[in-house]
Amino acid sequence: MMVVDGASGKVVGDIANLPGVHGAALVTSAGHGFTTNSGDQTVTMFDLKTLAVLRQIKVGPGLDGIMYDEPDDKIILTNHSRPIGTLTAIDPKTGDIVATVELEDTAPEGAAADGEGRIFVNNETRNTIQVIDAKTWKVTASWPLAPCDGPTGIAYDKASNRIFSGCSKTSVVVDAATGKVVASIPNGTRVDAMGWDPGRKLMFIPNGGEGTVTVVHQDSPDKYSVVATVTTTPGAKTIAVDPVTHNAYVFQPQRGPAPAPAADAPPPAPGRGRGPQGPIVAAWFVVIKGAGPNP
Numbered sequence: 001m002m003v004v005d006g007a008s009g010k011v012v013g014d015i016a017n018l019p020g021v022h023g024a025a026l027v028t029s030a031g032h033g034f035t036t037n038s039g040d041q042t043v044t045m046f047d048l049k050t051l052a053v054l055r056q057i058k059v060g061p062g063l064d065g066i067m068y069d070e071p072d073d074k075i076i077l078t079n080h081s082r083p084i085g086t087l088t089a090i091d092p093k094t095g096d097i098v099a100t101v102e103l104e105d106t107a108p109e110g111a112a113a114d115g116e117g118r119i120f121v122n123n124e125t126r127n128t129i130q131v132i133d134a135k136t137w138k139v140t141a142s143w144p145l146a147p148c149d150g151p152t153g154i155a156y157d158k159a160s161n162r163i164f165s166g167c168s169k170t171s172v173v174v175d176a177a178t179g180k181v182v183a184s185i186p187n188g189t190r191v192d193a194m195g196w197d198p199g200r201k202l203m204f205i206p207n208g209g210e211g212t213v214t215v216v217h218q219d220s221p222d223k224y225s226v227v228a229t230v231t232t233t234p235g236a237k238t239i240a241v242d243p244v245t246h247n248a249y250v251f252q253p254q255r256g257p258a259p260a261p262a263a264d265a266p267p268p269a270p271g272r273g274r275g276p277q278g279p280i281v282a283a284w285f286v287v288i289k290g291a292g293p294n295p
Contacts, residue, residue: 001035002283003051006242006249009285013051018044023066025075027092034075034090036063043077045095055095059088065108068092071115072134078108078121087111087121087132099137103130110154110194112163114176120163122151129154129163129174143179148172153194153239155203160221166194166205173224182222187214195241195248200290202227204248208237213250213288232286246290254282 001021003013019039026033026048035044036059043057043066062080069076075090085108089099105123108130112120118140119132127148131141145151145165153166156176163174168191173183188207195204201218211234217227236252256278 004285006245006247009287015044015046015051015053017053020063022064025066025068027068027075029073030092032092032095034066034092036066036077038063043075043090043095057090057095057097059097060086062086062106065110067111067113069111069113069119069134071113072117072119074098074134076111076113076119078103078111080107082106085123087119089134089137101132101137101139103139104128104142109152109192110166112154112156114156114161115158118176120154120156120176122154122165124150124152127151127167129165129179131179141179143174145172145174145181147184148181150191152192153205155194155196157196157198157218159198160218162218162221164194164196164203166191171203171205173222175221183224185214185216185224185226188212190235190237192237193239195239197241197243197246197248197290199243200246202246204239204241204288206232206237206239206250208235210234211236213239213248215288230288232288233284236284236286242290248288248290250284250286250288252284252286253280254284255279256281 001015018037022036024035033046045055065078077088079086085103085106087101105126107124109122109124117134121130127145129143148167150168151165155164161176171185172181187205188210190208203216205214213230215228232250233252236250241248258276258278
């Protein structure tokens with residue numbers, strides 16, 4: 001994993017030996033960072049100042065999403081485990097696993113917390129949000145997200161008590177008090193994250209299929225307007241937003257041509273996966289500047 005200076009865009013360090021790394025979460029109060037590594041089914045805990053690895057935490061298969069739930073002081077993992085997806089909670093100071101919750105889908109994606117003891121998890125296959133009580137570690141509700149298809153990225157706005165779910169073609173806004181979908185937003189495809197700037201009330205939806213980011217303004221809790229479609233780079237589908245500078249950051253590797261298949265290799269199954277990929281030849285760190293009322 002590369003560590004990049006946000007002001008200059010320069011790489012300041014690397015953390016090696018993270019097989020199949022998917023995501024990272026930072027806990028500045030504890031001085032620790034965490035990554036999910038699907039390749040060896042571990043979470044790496046590292047020192048934020050030195051980047052030295054402190055602990056390898058064995059979790060299990062399907063490691064994918066990760067976030068820091070600051071109000072409850074827990075690292076939250078959402079795992080594509082089998083036979084059912086799970087949520088795992090980790091103590092950010094010690095790295096100890098403190099809870100595991102079974103979910104209703106094999107493909108749980110992003111998670112967000114409301115600061116009132118509830119955690120919201122997008123389920124990509126079932127098109128639902130599940131609500132988890134962070135005190136009892138029990139599921140308390142499951143909310144359908146139609147017209148959303150394939151919810152992945154998620155964010156929560158405390159001021160309006162609204163949840164934002166990033167979905168393919170149509171993202172949705174959910175009233176966190178009732179679980180009802182109150183607004184839908186047109187966007188692109190291959191969404192895998194959601195960015196939210198509470199200071200400017202801007203939502204950032206990265207569309208990997210089109211290589212763009214849909215920027216949406218919250219006009220009121222139940223009304224939203226697209227204010228920009230920013231070109232980034234093809235395939236870029238994850239995003240992070242700095243609430244201080246109001247900059248949004250998108251990262252994407254660039255690959256060379258895929259190797260030719262062996263002469264006796266069977267043809268790929270239609271509609272399965274993305275096929276063979278070429279070697280990474282470059283990587284792009286794209287900054288959407290936050291100056292002005294709109295990006």
